[in-house]
Amino acid sequence: MSDQELSNELKTLARNGLWENNPALVQLLGLCPLLAVTGTVTNALGLGLATLLVLVGSNVTVSLVRNWVPNEVRIPVFVIVIATFVTFVELMMHAFTYGLFTALGIFIPLIVTNCAIIGRAEAYASKNPWHKAAFDGLTMGAGFALVLVLLGALREIIGQGTLFDGADLLLGSWAAGLRIELIQFDYPLLLAVLPPGAFIGMGIMIAVKNVIDRQRNEKAAQAPVEKAQRARVTSQ
Amino acid sequence: MSFYIASSPHHHVRRTTHDIMRWVLLAMVPGVLAQLYFFGWGVLFQLVLAICVALFAEAGALFLRHRPIKPALHDYSAVVTAALLAVSIPPLAPWWVILIGTLFAILVVKHMFGGIGQNIFNPAMAAYVMLLVSFPVQMTAWMPPAVAGYQAPGLFDSLWLFFTTYTAEGYSLEQVRLVWSESGLDAMAMATPLDHIKTEVSRGFTLAESMQSAIFSWFAGAGWQWVNLAFLAGGLTLLVQRIITWHIPVALLSSLGLCAILGALASPDLLPGFNIHLLSGGTMLAAFFIATDPVSAATSNKGKLVYAALIGLLIYIIRTWGGYPDAVAFAVLLGNLCVPVIDQYTRPQTYGHGEPRP
Numbered sequence: 116m117s118d119q120e121l122s123n124e125l126k127t128l129a130r131n132g133l134w135e136n137n138p139a140l141v142q143l144l145g146l147c148p149l150l151a152v153t154g155t156v157t158n159a160l161g162l163g164l165a166t167l168l169v170l171v172g173s174n175v176t177v178s179l180v181r182n183w184v185p186n187e188v189r190i191p192v193f194v195i196v197i198a199t200f201v202t203f204v205e206l207m208m209h210a211f212t213y214g215l216f217t218a219l220g221i222f223i224p225l226i227v228t229n230c231a232i233i234g235r236a237e238a239y240a241s242k243n244p245w246h247k248a249a250f251d252g253l254t255m256g257a258g259f260a261l262v263l264v265l266l267g268a269l270r271e272i273i274g275q276g277t278l279f280d281g282a283d284l285l286l287g288s289w290a291a292g293l294r295i296e297l298i299q300f301d302y303p304l305l306l307a308v309l310p311p312g313a314f315i316g317m318g319i320m321i322a323v324k325n326v327i328d329r330q331r332n333e334k335a336a337q338a339p340v341e342k343a344q345r346a347r348v349t350s351q
Numbered sequence: 352m353s354f355y356i357a358s359s360p361h362h363h364v365r366r367t368t369h370d371i372m373r374w375v376l377l378a379m380v381p382g383v384l385a386q387l388y389f390f391g392w393g394v395l396f397q398l399v400l401a402i403c404v405a406l407f408a409e410a411g412a413l414f415l416r417h418r419p420i421k422p423a424l425h426d427y428s429a430v431v432t433a434a435l436l437a438v439s440i441p442p443l444a445p446w447w448v449i450l451i452g453t454l455f456a457i458l459v460v461k462h463m464f465g466g467i468g469q470n471i472f473n474p475a476m477a478a479y480v481m482l483l484v485s486f487p488v489q490m491t492a493w494m495p496p497a498v499a500g501y502q503a504p505g506l507f508d509s510l511w512l513f514f515t516t517y518t519a520e521g522y523s524l525e526q527v528r529l530v531w532s533e534s535g536l537d538a539m540a541m542a543t544p545l546d547h548i549k550t551e552v553s554r555g556f557t558l559a560e561s562m563q564s565a566i567f568s569w570f571a572g573a574g575w576q577w578v579n580l581a582f583l584a585g586g587l588t589l590l591v592q593r594i595i596t597w598h599i600p601v602a603l604l605s606s607l608g609l610c611a612i613l614g615a616l617a618s619p620d621l622l623p624g625f626n627i628h629l630l631s632g633g634t635m636l637a638a639f640f641i642a643t644d645p646v647s648a649a650t651s652n653k654g655k656l657v658y659a660a661l662i663g664l665l666i667y668i669i670r671t672w673g674g675y676p677d678a679v680a681f682a683v684l685l686g687n688l689c690v691p692v693i694d695q696y697t698r699p700q701t702y703g704h705g706e707p708r709p
Contacts, residue, residue, distance in 0.1 A: 302486055304451075305484060305485045305486070306485040307485075309484060311484070315459070322463070
């Protein structure tokens with residue numbers, strides 16, 4: 116495969132992961148953690164990074180072992196691989212970001228059941244060489260993390276009027292200064308903080324994505340076709 | 352000589368959405384007047400602000416959606432939504448509560464689902480639930496009705512409370528209430544009758560003891576019973592005018608009343624009877640004005656019966672075992688959710704289709 120083809124394929128992968136086939140906005144996979152932990156940007160970023168790490172690790176491993184795994188037992192093998200990486204990430208978070216570890220709670224081990232991860236293992240990593248699988252994991256994970264962070268920011272701004280509240284839990288004590296107080300609410304808008312706010316925010320984000328897609332398509336359809344050939348319909 | 356030939360139906364009611372909505376608004380007048388009398392000027396401020404915001408939000412949403420603005424503003428549907436929300440929330444709640452609620456009702460619940468005729472939820476009730484979930488303190492701050500010595504704040508004080516959450520002398524709503532309760536009246540004053548019964552029963556009193564409070568008069572909560580009766584009167588005019596059919600109000604009230612009678616028979620000391628249930632909170636408003644919303648209700652007559660009976664049952668269940676003081680909004684939303692299923696199974700059979708009848 117030439118360099119040109121490879122770079123084209125990587126471009127397609129990036130566009131798919133971040134936009135066209137975004138795990139959260141288009142495939143709607145992994146909604147449980149997405150909706151549950153996006154109360155603040157910090158929580159969202161923490162879970163997004165954890166998912167990203169697991170996704171890259173599991174994609175590379177699955178891709179490396181793909182020729183030795185019998186087709187009949189591939190799903191259990193994928194799950195074991197994913198569970199291994201989740202355990203690794205969980206122990207790391209327990210060791211280095213304990214505050215965030217307690218804040219995210221059950222949703223870290225639940226990354227194992229995130230369909231986006233096993234979906235990529237099955238659909239892409241088990242059919243492609245490891246470097247492409249790694250890049251696929253990276254873009255898909257980044258797309259997922261991006262949506263998480265956006266939703267977290269939306270809910271945190273509307274709900275509490277802050278951004279990066281509790282960032283020190285994830286990044287160490289220096290990050291306490293990152294906290295931005297945008298609006299001072301006398302009463303927080305609880306709806307945005309509670310689960311229904313996540314559903315409404317998610318719905319609005321999907322709708323905005325669809326609007327952008329539609330406008331692009333319309334623009335593309337209106338663009339003049341070069342050297343349009345007029346078809347002859349009458350025989351003269 | 353040629354005749355204009357129209358296809359059937361040849362006879363139709365010349366009644367537009369505009370007329371229907373105007374009738375609904377007119378029918379709300381007695382209830383609103385009763386609320387004004389018992390709860391003071393706050394009701395009026397809520398109504399005015401809600402209607403203004405609703406019209407602006409409607410126009411803005413239509414502009415963004417590239418739809419004609421004038422006919423939609425003229426059909427009054429946004430005004431009805433705003434009015435229903437305004438009479439549901441505590442009259443002295445601060446201005447931003449009704450502002451957020453109305454914007455949510457029009458922009459999110461109505462226009463995000465496709466505007467008039469497309470919303471699966473009743474916009475006013477969805478906004479009410481959103482407000483109740485978001486601002487529980489403001490949304491449960493009902494002042495006692497103006498009977499038996501209570502006096503609702505005057506026009507000026509109400510205006511200050513509405514816009515600054517303090518009276519002109521700098522008292523908050525809570526302090527105003529305390530001043531009242533020190534003047535020899537009930538300390539449990541800041542509660543609706545349903546709320547009061549629930550708290551007292553949970554503290555170990557019986558129903559009869561909890562109804563000794565000054566906020567009760569002859570058959571239900573003082574003031575509240577008249578508000579409900581006024582909405583009942585308005586609802587009956589809607590029935591007479593054939594704006595709504597009898598199915599929804601009758602099914603809702605009889606299912607709620609039946610549940611209440613059974614409950615009171617089973618546990619007469621703890622569960623309030625049908626008089627309390629039918630004449631407290633938003634029961635009548637729900638039965639005649641909210642559940643009858645033609646967009647979010649079931650369509651066939653049989654379906655309407657099932658839908659409204661379900662709402663009545665849910666109101667009773669949530670009032671009795673739920674955590675919130677009134678259940679109308681939650682019950683209506685749950686009913687709205689069931690409408691597609693109800694419509695599916697109660698669709699009238701068209702002539703010549705389906706199984707032949709024996």
